[in-house]
Amino acid sequence: MNEKKRWLIVVVFALAMAWVEAAAVVYIRTLVNRIEPHQPEPMPRLNHLDPVELVREAATLVMLFAVGGLAGRTWRSRLGYTLVAFGVWDIFYYFFLKIICDWPRSLMDWDILFLLPLPWWGPVLAPMLIAASMVLGGTLITQYDEPGRPLWPRRGWFVLNVLGIALALYVFMADTIAASGGGEEAIRRVLPTRFNWPLFLVSLVLMAAPLGDLFSQVQARRGPATDVPSSRPRLSTHEK
Numbered sequence: 001m002n003e004k005k006r007w008l009i010v011v012v013f014a015l016a017m018a019w020v021e022a023a024a025v026v027y028i029r030t031l032v033n034r035i036e037p038h039q040p041e042p043m044p045r046l047n048h049l050d051p052v053e054l055v056r057e058a059a060t061l062v063m064l065f066a067v068g069g070l071a072g073r074t075w076r077s078r079l080g081y082t083l084v085a086f087g088v089w090d091i092f093y094y095f096f097l098k099i100i101c102d103w104p105r106s107l108m109d110w111d112i113l114f115l116l117p118l119p120w121w122g123p124v125l126a127p128m129l130i131a132a133s134m135v136l137g138g139t140l141i142t143q144y145d146e147p148g149r150p151l152w153p154r155r156g157w158f159v160l161n162v163l164g165i166a167l168a169l170y171v172f173m174a175d176t177i178a179a180s181g182g183g184e185e186a187i188r189r190v191l192p193t194r195f196n197w198p199l200f201l202v203s204l205v206l207m208a209a210p211l212g213d214l215f216s217q218v219q220a221r222r223g224p225a226t227d228v229p230s231s232r233p234r235l236s237t238h239e240k
Contacts, residue, residue: 003143006071010081013067014088021060021089022096028053035101038110043119043188057115064089076152077145083138090131094124110192113172118180120172121192126200130168133208140214144221151217153210164206171200 029035032044046053068082097103104111107125114120145151153161170177174196179186 003077006081007084007139007142010067010071010085011088014064014085015092017060017063017085018089018092019096021093022100024056025093025097026100029101035103036109037112038191040191041189042112042191045188054115060089072142074145074147074150076150077142080138080141080145083134084142085138087131087134087138091128091135094128110195118173118176119187119190120169121175121190121195122172122200123195126172126195129204130207133204133211137208137211137214140211140218144218149221151214153213157210157213160206160209164203164209167203168200168207171196171203 026035028046028049029037032046034042034044064085065082067085068080069078071081072078094104103109104124107128108123110121111124112119113122113127141151152158175190175192176187179190
């Protein structure tokens with residue numbers, strides 16, 4: 001099986017997983033009357049379902065890493081396929097939510113993005129932008145990485161990516177971090193009103209920086225365009 005077919009299978013898996021995830025979230029939010037999460041008391045207690053929900057979110061990460069591990073042939077391509085699966089899943093999760101319950105109404109609607117280690121808050125557009133860069137970077141790695149010819153961001157670019165991830169996590173969790181001193185109930189009542197777009201855009205640029213390095217490496221492999229040899233036969237010395 002070539003890499004294009006592997007990529008397609010991973011995408012189909014991520015699409016199916018996105019529908020299952022969207023359906024599960026609709027069931028839970030219907031149960032607590034929180035289809036739109038950005039409202040007073042956004043995270044009511046689910047009693048015995050609280051730990052179940054946390055494990056479910058951790059399980060989604062396990063599934064994404066598992067499909068990447070099965071699809072890739074090197075550790076780089078395994079991570080690349082994980083990025084593709086994660087990005088497609090995240091983008092189409094919101095697309096399917098829109099189909100199922102007509103939410104989000106716009107890309108600027110606030111959502112609780114994740115619960116571990118603390119609840120993440122942000123407009124829907126923010127994680128989708130990150131997801132798009134994940135799909136692009138993962139696609140480059142999976143399609144061009146080979147056992148004898150590795151494709152991976154060079155160290156400096158990789159460091160920028162890690163810094164961007166750390167900064168984005170801070171932006172998403174800033175409000176819950178600020179409320180964490182008040183304990184669990186204070187965290188549950190957090191309702192952000194302002195998203196730090198300038199800082200997030202800086203983090204997005206840092207996270208996407210390795211894409212330029214990957215593109216340059218792929219271009220270098222292709223090499224400069226060679227001149228097309230002329231179809232006109234050369235005249236020998238005796239024919240001149």
